Amino acid sequence: MTEAPAGKPVLAVDLGGTKIVTALITPQGRILSREYSPTLAEEGVDDVIRRILTTATTLVKNADLPYSSLSGIAIAAAGAIDTEKGVVTDSPNLPGWHNIPLKARIEQATGARTFVLNDATAAALGEHRFGAGRGVNNLIYLTVSTGIGGGIIIGGKLYSGATGSAGELGHMTIDLNGPHCPCGNIGCLEMLASGKAIAREAQRLIAQGARTMMLEMAEGDARYVSAQTVANAAHKGDAVALSVVNKAATYLGVGLVNFVNIFNPEMIIVGGGVGKMGETLLRPARKVVAERAFQFPASVVRIVSSELGDNSGLFGAVAFVADADRSL
């Protein structure tokens, strides 16, 4: 068993659909420096990988830390990831990314060992090691943004299942007569409680003539009403926006009831863009849990907001490298 010396930083990359965030972070979770770059996935896979490398190289040069002095590079990416092989199998947010050997490409260019993992998985690990879930052995992390993803921590460790795809918590049927989901399933939690679902519901109400400030906020075009518009309007007390949030939060609560009855977790952490609504979203969801879940597990579970927000994936990448060292 070898262990990376304390202080040897990780180069953590959050590869999202719109931007690439790269940061040098110590194993203790201190961010030494950070760089942003647009993803521009439409320009092709090679260009995106070049942007990752350029940003990374800028960081390590400015910090005067050669790649060889890092404990590793870890990339949290949206989509289906084969973590063992370091391959991006498929990604809805990165068009054209099918079976891209990202680990191999980055290792070739940098000489540093590289890991690739799913971004929601990384966020779960990040919150567990550095955020709201510190010291919590069994927890569920749910990222509610455009879609809904998740991660499961059991016995203080990431649970990844038989082939690494465990934790698709957004793709659980909660309404078997509900809408078809692009994933192939029916009435998924994601179809009812995600940012997409929130925007769709707001647009539907506006089309029905609901009086709301949201239309004005979207410059008169309902197609531009997004989950963010709904959140902003709800924050200002707009009744229609609040009803949309409440509906989504109730659906979210139904999903949380399932997790409470199945997992009896100590904690459920809600992150992601929609999760940033915090108590506006969590209060009605907790009410559903209190009303419907088994009493004893419902009374012990803490349902809380992400502490690390947009950084949870980056911190998870750091934790992943540390775990890889421990398991050597």
Place this chain on the structure above:
Amino acid sequence: MTEAPAGKPVLAVDLGGTKIVTALITPQGRILSREYSPTLAEEGVDDVIRRILTTATTLVKNADLPYSSLSGIAIAAAGAIDTEKGVVTDSPNLPGWHNIPLKARIEQATGARTFVLNDATAAALGEHRFGAGRGVNNLIYLTVSTGIGGGIIIGGKLYSGATGSAGELGHMTIDLNGPHCPCGNIGCLEMLASGKAIAREAQRLIAQGARTMMLEMAEGDARYVSAQTVANAAHKGDAVALSVVNKAATYLGVGLVNFVNIFNPEMIIVGGGVGKMGETLLRPARKVVAERAFQFPASVVRIVSSELGDNSGLFGAVAFVADADRSL
């Protein structure tokens, strides 16, 4: 770390609503002897405990094995169990059992250390150690009988959650507009795919005038049509019974899709009275999984019948004692 010498048998008890099964079983899973007794829960808690003790004492006497020579006593009981304290908190199948300190009562009378655990949990452990799930690290066990219970094996170990109540797999909402469940939740898997649900659906169709041999099998009284009647009629090719089984199996499949997407398990084992229908139930359920679950986890999961049938709880009790020794 101490370990029970190989060969020191466990006295395993399956405490059900209708009968008590008691068996002496070696740690290797060989049944040395077995006794049955009716539960007769209506005669009161003390009487049931006396029957457990009488049966147990008969067994150990006949085998010429004093209680002190056992590796322990383990009781798998239906209902909510506080395993740490060995208390039956509540049991729908054992009227009058509220906060009964079963472990303490049995230990007092026998001097042998005693464990109490939930029967579905025990069955999961039994199948994992001695049945269909031997050597399988991550599996979901589902018992489909009057109700639906379950157990989760992760990393080769029972996962019991923060407070021991994990695995309430029958109480997951799959139809948020569905029927209310006595558990307090709505549209639970148990309300749609259990023996109760199967009997109810058959009775509904008969009330609507469906032509089926089931009415005759129940001596002309639809109230006596049970899940067993439906299974028997389906086995004989009765179209109405087959349609009822198919419907329940499809709902079961929806539940399995959720488990596949959430857990990415190597295996799902279906046991319980309804589970005995085997392929009649599993074939349509597997079809739903193939159609709706994420492709990769769906392609690796093996959905199989219980191997141990009615003995899975007894074998699980044996495994539980062995695990307690290992964790000392």
